[in-house]
Each structure stands twice: as structure tokens, then as C-alpha cells.
Amino acid sequence: MRGLRGLKPREIIRNWKERNKSRIREWKLMYEAFKRSPLAVIGAILSVSFIILGIIGPYITPYDPCAINFETMIQEKLQPPSLQHLFGTDEFGRDMFSRVLAGARTSLQVAIAVMVIAVPLGLILGLVAGYYGGVIDEIIMRITDIFLAFPGLVLAIAFSVVLGAGIESAMIAISLVWWPGYVRVVRGQTLSVKENLYIEAAKAIGVSTRKIMLRHILPNIITPIIVLATLDFGSVILVAAALSFIGLGAQPPIPEWGRLVADGRKYFPQRWWYTFFPGVAIFFSVLGWNLLGDGLRDVLDPRYRRKLEFEKEIKV
Amino acid sequence: MAELKYYLVRRMITFIPTVLGVLVLVFIISHMIPADPARLWAGGEKAKPEVVEAIRKKYHLDEPYHIQFMLYLNDLLKGDWGKSPVTKRSVFEDIANYFPATLELALVSSILLLIMGIPLGIVSALKRDTIIDHIVRIVALIGVSMPVFWLAIMLQWVFYYTLNILPATGRGVAPQVSYTGLYLLDSILCGDFNAFTANLSHIILPAFTLSFIGIGVIARITRGAILDVLSADFVEFSIAKGLTKLQLYKHILKNALIPVITVFGLQFGALLSGAVITETVFSWPGIGSYTVKAINSLDFPAIMGSTLIIALIYIITNLIVDIFYAVIDPRIRF
Numbered sequence: 001m002r003g004l005r006g007l008k009p010r011e012i013i014r015n016w017k018e019r020n021k022s023r024i025r026e027w028k029l030m031y032e033a034f035k036r037s038p039l040a041v042i043g044a045i046l047s048v049s050f051i052i053l054g055i056i057g058p059y060i061t062p063y064d065p066c067a068i069n070f071e072t073m074i075q076e077k078l079q080p081p082s083l084q085h086l087f088g089t090d091e092f093g094r095d096m097f098s099r100v101l102a103g104a105r106t107s108l109q110v111a112i113a114v115m116v117i118a119v120p121l122g123l124i125l126g127l128v129a130g131y132y133g134g135v136i137d138e139i140i141m142r143i144t145d146i147f148l149a150f151p152g153l154v155l156a157i158a159f160s161v162v163l164g165a166g167i168e169s170a171m172i173a174i175s176l177v178w179w180p181g182y183v184r185v186v187r188g189q190t191l192s193v194k195e196n197l198y199i200e201a202a203k204a205i206g207v208s209t210r211k212i213m214l215r216h217i218l219p220n221i222i223t224p225i226i227v228l229a230t231l232d233f234g235s236v237i238l239v240a241a242a243l244s245f246i247g248l249g250a251q252p253p254i255p256e257w258g259r260l261v262a263d264g265r266k267y268f269p270q271r272w273w274y275t276f277f278p279g280v281a282i283f284f285s286v287l288g289w290n291l292l293g294d295g296l297r298d299v300l301d302p303r304y305r306r307k308l309e310f311e312k313e314i315k316v
Numbered sequence: 317m318a319e320l321k322y323y324l325v326r327r328m329i330t331f332i333p334t335v336l337g338v339l340v341l342v343f344i345i346s347h348m349i350p351a352d353p354a355r356l357w358a359g360g361e362k363a364k365p366e367v368v369e370a371i372r373k374k375y376h377l378d379e380p381y382h383i384q385f386m387l388y389l390n391d392l393l394k395g396d397w398g399k400s401p402v403t404k405r406s407v408f409e410d411i412a413n414y415f416p417a418t419l420e421l422a423l424v425s426s427i428l429l430l431i432m433g434i435p436l437g438i439v440s441a442l443k444r445d446t447i448i449d450h451i452v453r454i455v456a457l458i459g460v461s462m463p464v465f466w467l468a469i470m471l472q473w474v475f476y477y478t479l480n481i482l483p484a485t486g487r488g489v490a491p492q493v494s495y496t497g498l499y500l501l502d503s504i505l506c507g508d509f510n511a512f513t514a515n516l517s518h519i520i521l522p523a524f525t526l527s528f529i530g531i532g533v534i535a536r537i538t539r540g541a542i543l544d545v546l547s548a549d550f551v552e553f554s555i556a557k558g559l560t561k562l563q564l565y566k567h568i569l570k571n572a573l574i575p576v577i578t579v580f581g582l583q584f585g586a587l588l589s590g591a592v593i594t595e596t597v598f599s600w601p602g603i604g605s606y607t608v609k610a611i612n613s614l615d616f617p618a619i620m621g622s623t624l625i626i627a628l629i630y631i632i633t634n635l636i637v638d639i640f641y642a643v644i645d646p647r648i649r650f
Contacts, residue, residue, distance in 0.1 A: 151588040
């Protein structure tokens with residue numbers, strides 16, 4: 001069998017490996033660093049399961065998470081955990097296990113929306129402020145400071161009240177609160193990276209400003225941003241749950257973990273399962289992102305990888 | 317101490333624009349809603365144009381925004397923070413009534429946060445990579461991953477519903493005389509020991525809930541700071557000089573505390589955020605419960621008033637932290 005440019009597939013792979021030798025070595029070291037940290041592995045498993053549940057959760061629920069069956073409602077309502085209903089049932093006789101599973105999607109949606117809106121916004125503003133400096137920097141940073149002068153959840157509450165309850169307004173409100181943190185980090189990193197000689201060289205040969213920012217500065221500052229975004233993925237889930245808990249954010253019948261905890265309080269502690277399981281779900285999904293973020297800090301740290309490499313060489 | 321005075325002046329100069337900025341942002345948020353407030357307050361679509369016009373005049377809604385902002389500032393300074401359309405009471409008076417409870421809760425939680433966080437951090441730095449260090453790390457991760465409202469409910473479950481050793485809701489007994497509005501302090505000042513124990517038992521659960529999210533964070537920062545300081549040259553020098561252990565620890569702690577204080581200032585924001593939720597679960601009569609009640613009745617003036625007061629508390633705390641910082645670390649003043 002002959003493939004591309006008359007080469008055998010095996011040769012293509014070998015050529016590719018040859019060309020990307022150093023990159024592959026770095027990947028191997030990253031994997032090695034990752035494997036060495038059991039907490040990071042647990043975090044990755046939890047985070048990946050959370051994403052998978054967020055995607056397929058609503059399709060694999062044993063019962064319909066939202067529909068109320070009025071015929072069986074009376075005998076099915078507020079049943080304790082059993083084999084039929086692992087997490088018990090709510091006041092409408094709905095299966096709590098199904099509702100908690102389906103709730104993963106709501107949290108995932110909010111977290112992704114915030115990451116898609118707030119992180120790029122913070123990145124761009126931070127790069128611009130750090131790179132240009134002067135008046136632009138001054139304006140961007142003063143606005144950032146004002147947003148950071150509010151405790152996060154409190155400002156998110158004010159925005160979501162104004163935008164009206166609902167999952168979309170929760171997404172916008174949390175994003176509005178989240179971008180300033182990134183501006184500050186990105187600006188600080190940009191300030192230190194832009195003094196490097198290779199930036200000067202790029203300017204000298206006439207590389208466009210946009211390209212300098214995106215191709216020469218961004219890749220060199222992305223590591224702390226990735227770590228921060230991973231940790232923030234968990235924090236966003238927490239804030240979204242807190243908003244729903246006080247009645248903002250996702251509205252019924254959409255299952256949302258914070259809302260479920262709040263609804264269950266009416267029947268607490270006699271019907272403890274109603275409040276208990278949604279809270280456990282929040283805790284473990286947030287914990288997953290925190291463990292992963294904590295682990296990524298080591299995995300993505302080049303100094304740590306050099307240390308691993310050194311240890312390996314000694315062994316050989 | 318001359319530099320300290322200059323530093324304080326410089327710090328105050330940055331303080332004022334931040335407060336103004338916060339006022340502008342709250343003003344913008346409160347004017348985002350609804351599209352036409354005059355029409356809404358006059359009764360919606362069917363409102364008579366004269367009534368709408370009268371309301372617009374009365375609340376200066378026909379003025380340009382910068383004039384409206386000036387009028388808003390003027391009202392705030394006069395103590396007129398608006399009237400709640402729901403309770404018909406003055407928002408400023410309501411906040412003044414609820415404020416001491418939040419202040420007391422925040423103070424007690426901060427004390428718990430520091431007296432548990434800092435020693436845990438010291439221990440894990442000295443016993444680095446032992447089982448104690450790992451446990452502190454895991455406690456830190458659990459703390460930041462915990463939904464605070466759920467933790468509050470679980471603590472109520474254990475300590476009130478199951479063991480019945482601590483009360484689940486409320487603030488306890490009001491002391492006969494109110495000097496500060498802080499029940500714990502007032503009951504000591506009155507010499508009322510029974511009230512003091514009652515109030516103490518009421519504050520334990522909410523204060524612990526609030527501080528738990530931050531204990532791990534403070535412990536981890538303390539650990540890092542101490543490890544950094546331990547590798548500094550002056551430590552080796554002090555050992556060589558023959559300082560006693562106690563003197564050495566004093567130097568190490570003083571230097572390690574600087575980053576801890578900064579993080580504490582930031583953590584105070586999380587504490588205030590958490591207070592909104594925690595107060596709700598424990599029916600603690602503070603700004604947080606007040607805000608959540610206002611949210612449920614869409615009481616906009618009350619929500620904006622609370623947002624403003626919480627932001628001001630946060631800014632002032634960070635101002636105090638910065639001043640404290642300058643006092644213990646002379647390098648900051650320049």
C-alpha cells in the first residue's frame with residue numbers, strides 16, 4: 001500500500017515524529033507529570049465525567065426529569081431513596097436521580113457560556129492594555145478596578161436582577177463579573193513578555209501588531225490563563241448554583257442543582273435526599289475542576305518538566 | 317514615619333475614584349431597569365400620559381444622565397437611598413438596621429478564618445510533604461469546592477436536627493442596651509453573661525460556614541509564604557548570628573504575614589458574597605437576608621442599596637488591609 005507522496009504510512013508517521021521530536025518529548029513529559037499527581041488524575045476523571053454527563057445526561061435519565069405524572073403523583077411524591085429511585089423523589093413524584101443528572105447540562109451550559117464570553121473579552125482587553133500602555137491601559141484598568149471593587153456574587157446578583165431571572169441572564173451576569181480578573185492577569189503577563197528581544201525583532205521586521213499579540217505574546221502567556229480558566233470553570237458552577245439558590249438564574253421546570261437544594265429545604269430534614277444529592281453533585285463537579293486546575297499548574301510548568309527530565313536522565 | 321503619611325495620602329487618592337466608579341456602576345445598573353421606569357411605576361402600558369409625565373418630573377427622569385447622576389449622589393449623601401416600594405420604608409434606615417448583624421458575622425468569621433487558617437498553614441509548612449500537609453491541601457480544595465448554602469444546611473442537619481446542641485436560625489437575644497449593635501460585644505458591655513452565651517451559640521454555625529470556604533486558602537498561602545521566607549538569606553544569617561528560636565520565629569512570621577494579609581483582603585470579598593447566602597440559610601438578620609428578601613419581591617431600591625453598601629464595606633476593608641500592610645512592611649511605602 002502506497003500513501004501520500006509515494007510513502008508508506010509507517011514512513012509518514014516516522015517523518016512526522018522526526019519533525020516534531022521536541023514537541024512529542026514535551027507531551028510525554030506533561031503526561032508523566034500528570035500521571036505523578038493522583039489528585040490531578042481524579043480531577044480529570046471528575047471533570048470529564050461532568051462534561052459527558054452535561055452532554056448526554058438528559059438522554060440517559062431513567063425517568064423524564066421535568067414531566068409530572070399526575071396519576072401517580074400522590075403515591076410517588078417525596079419517596080426516600082430506593083432501587084427504583086436512587087435519589088428518592090420530589091414533591092411532584094419526579095425521580096431526583098433523573099433531575100440531578102439532567103441538572104449537569106444546566107451547569108455546563110452556564111460555565112461554557114461564561115468561558116466563551118468572559119475569557120476572550122478579558123484576554124483581548126488585557127493584551128491591549130498591556131501592549132499599548134498609556135491612556136488606553138489607564139482607561140481599561142480603571143474600569144477593571146471598579147468591577148473588581150465588588151464582591152463577585154453580589155455584583156452578579158445586581159446584574160441578574162436587572163436582566164430578569166432566567167438562565168441566559170445568569171450567563172450574561174456572571175460573564176460581566178468574570179472578565180476583569182482575566183484582564184488583570186493577562187495585562188501583567190503581557191507587560192513582562194513584551195520586553196523580550198524576540199518581540200522587538202518581530203517589530204523590526206514589520207510583523208503586524210495583531211500578529212505580534214496573537215502569535216508571539218499570547219502563546220507565551222497562555223499557561224497561567226489555562227490554569228485560571230480551569231479553576232474558574234468550577235467557580236462559575238458555584239456562583240451559578242448560588243444565584244439559582246436565591247431564586248435567580250435557571251427557572252423551573254429546568255432542573256438546576258442550586259434550585260433543587262433550595263426547593264428541598266421546605267421538606268428538610270425529613271426528606272433529606274431532596275437537598276442532599278443535588279449539593280453532592282455540585283460539590284463533586286466543582287472539586288473536579290479545582291483538582292484538575294491545581295494539577296495543571298504543575299503539568300504546564302516548564303520548570304517542573306525540566307526537573308522530571310533531569311530525574312529521568314539520572315535514572316538512565 | 318514621614319513616608320507612611322505620604323503613602324496614606326497616595327492611597328486615599330486612589331480610594332476616592334474607586335468609590336466614585338462604584339457609584340457610577342451602581343447608578344448605571346439601577347438605570348438599566350426597566351426600559352421606561354416612569355411608565356412602569358405609573359401602571360404600565362395603560363398609564364395616563366400626564367401621570368407618566370408627573371412621575372418623570374418628580375424623579376428627574378427627564379434630565380440628562382449626568383445631571384441625574386449628580387442628583388443621585390446628592391440624595392445618597394443626604395442619606396436618601398430611596399424608598400422601598402414594597403415595605404414603604406427608607407432603604408437607608410433598613411440597611412442601618414441590618415448592617416450590625418452582617419458586620420458582627422463578618423468579624424467573627426474573619427477571626428475564625430485567621431486563627432484556624434494561619435496555624436494550619438504554619439504546621440503544613442513545617443511538616444512539608446507529610447500527611448498533615450496533604451490533609452491541609454485537601455481541606456483547602458474541599459473548602460473552595462463547597463457550595464456554601466449546602467454546607468450551611470448540612471451543618472444545621474448535624475448540629476441542630478441530629479445532635480441538637482446548637483441553634484439553627486436567628487441571632488439570639490438582643491442585649492438590654494445597644495451600644496454598638498454587635499450583640500456579642502453589647503452583651504459583654506451590659507455584663508449579661510446569659511445573653512452572651514446565647515448569642516455565641518447562635519453565631520457559631522453561620523460564622524464557621526462562612527470561614528470554612530477560606531480557611532484552606534489562607535492555610536495554603538501561609539504555607540507558601542513561610543516556605544519562601546525560610547529559604548531567604550536573612551534566615552540563615554539570623555541562625556548564624558545565634559538568634560534564639562523564638563526571635564527567629566518572630567522574624568519569619570512577620571515576613572510571611574505580608575502575602576497572607578493581601579489574600580485575606582481579597583478573601584474578604586468571598587466572605588461578603590458568602591454572607592448573602594449564609595445569612596439566608598441561617599435567617600441571620602443582616603444585609604444578606606435583606607437582599608435576598610428584596611430579590612424575591614423585586615424591590616430594586618433595596619437591592620441597589622445593599623449592593624452599594626457591600627461594595628463600600630469591601631473597598632474600605634481593602635483600604636484598611638493596605639494601610640496595615642504599609643505599617644508592617646516599610647518597603648511598600650515607597
